[in-house]
Amino acid sequence: MITIIPAIDIIDGKCVRLTQGDYARKKIYADDPLEVAREFEAAGVHRLHLVDLDGARQGKTVNHRVLESIAAHTQLHIDFGGGLRTTEDIRRAFDCGARQITAGSVAVHHKERAAEWLSEFGAEKIILGADVKNGYIAVSGWQDTSALTLEAFLSEYATLGIRQIISTDVARDGALKGPAFALYKSIKKNHPELYLIASGGVSAIEDVNELNRRKIDGVIIGKALYEGKITLKQLESFLC
Numbered sequence: 001m002i003t004i005i006p007a008i009d010i011i012d013g014k015c016v017r018l019t020q021g022d023y024a025r026k027k028i029y030a031d032d033p034l035e036v037a038r039e040f041e042a043a044g045v046h047r048l049h050l051v052d053l054d055g056a057r058q059g060k061t062v063n064h065r066v067l068e069s070i071a072a073h074t075q076l077h078i079d080f081g082g083g084l085r086t087t088e089d090i091r092r093a094f095d096c097g098a099r100q101i102t103a104g105s106v107a108v109h110h111k112e113r114a115a116e117w118l119s120e121f122g123a124e125k126i127i128l129g130a131d132v133k134n135g136y137i138a139v140s141g142w143q144d145t146s147a148l149t150l151e152a153f154l155s156e157y158a159t160l161g162i163r164q165i166i167s168t169d170v171a172r173d174g175a176l177k178g179p180a181f182a183l184y185k186s187i188k189k190n191h192p193e194l195y196l197i198a199s200g201g202v203s204a205i206e207d208v209n210e211l212n213r214r215k216i217d218g219v220i221i222g223k224a225l226y227e228g229k230i231t232l233k234q235l236e237s238f239l240c
Contacts, residue, residue: 001212002211002212002217003197003217003238004045004208004221004239006040006220006222007051007221008049008051009222010033010051010053011026011054013033014033016029034066037070037074041074041075043233043239044239044240045076047077048077050078052083053082054082056082059105061083062082064096065096067096067097068096068097077099079098079100080093080098081104081127084102087113087120103127104131107153114160115160118161118162124163128162128166130154132150132168138170150187154187154190158194164194164195165187165194165196166220167183168220169201177203179202179207181211195217197220198218199219199220202221203224204224204229207224208221208230
């Protein structure tokens with residue numbers, strides 16, 4: 001059964017959502033991310049996708065205290081991303097309570113460093129952020145697009161030992177237009193060995209049901225939860 005992973009994105013210590021990665025299209029949903037995390041946990045959620053958007057934009061971790069607070073006051077399995085550029089950043093994320101980290105920009109610009117992380121921390125601790133914008137890998141909080149195609153990126157990292165990925169079609173993120181089913185079908189066909197977490201565009205419980213039917217391993221849900229398009233009660237059957 002598909003794993004439900006709510007998202008909490010952080011700017012200035014607050015829970016926000018962007019539309020298509022545009023920082024100018026920001027909406028604040030809560031002043032206290034810990035309370036949001038506790039609500040998810042109370043509903044039966046086990047995993048949380050926590051993103052430091054300030055960190056992603058600035059190229060350094062900014063909101064590690066939010067991670068520390070949520071990890072200390074919940075039992076959620078947290079994967080953390082945004083602004084992780086150095087090995088010290090990774091160690092601090094784990095010290096603050098992250099169970100996994102998402103490697104995005106570093107995986108594109110500094111392959112040797114990402115390979116070292118896989119070796120040092122293990123493939124079970126590192127999730128590859130494979131976010132796509134017009135067919136190419138997007139980085140730096142989706143502010144930039146690399147010259148790497150998705151397939152080239154995934155093939156390269158599969159040989160390095162990566163086993164888990166989060167993939168977002170940036171054009172769908174926060175737009176409530178439905179998931180990129182064709183994108184995920186292609187990834188599953190070409191890389192059936194990868195644990196695939198879908199992200200972006202989920203707008204109704206039917207989207208979750210369809211991703212589950214297609215045997216997608218996990219799904220990150222953000223705006224649809226905050227806007228009430230999907231309720232935690234509707235997700236109960238996936239949270240047992």
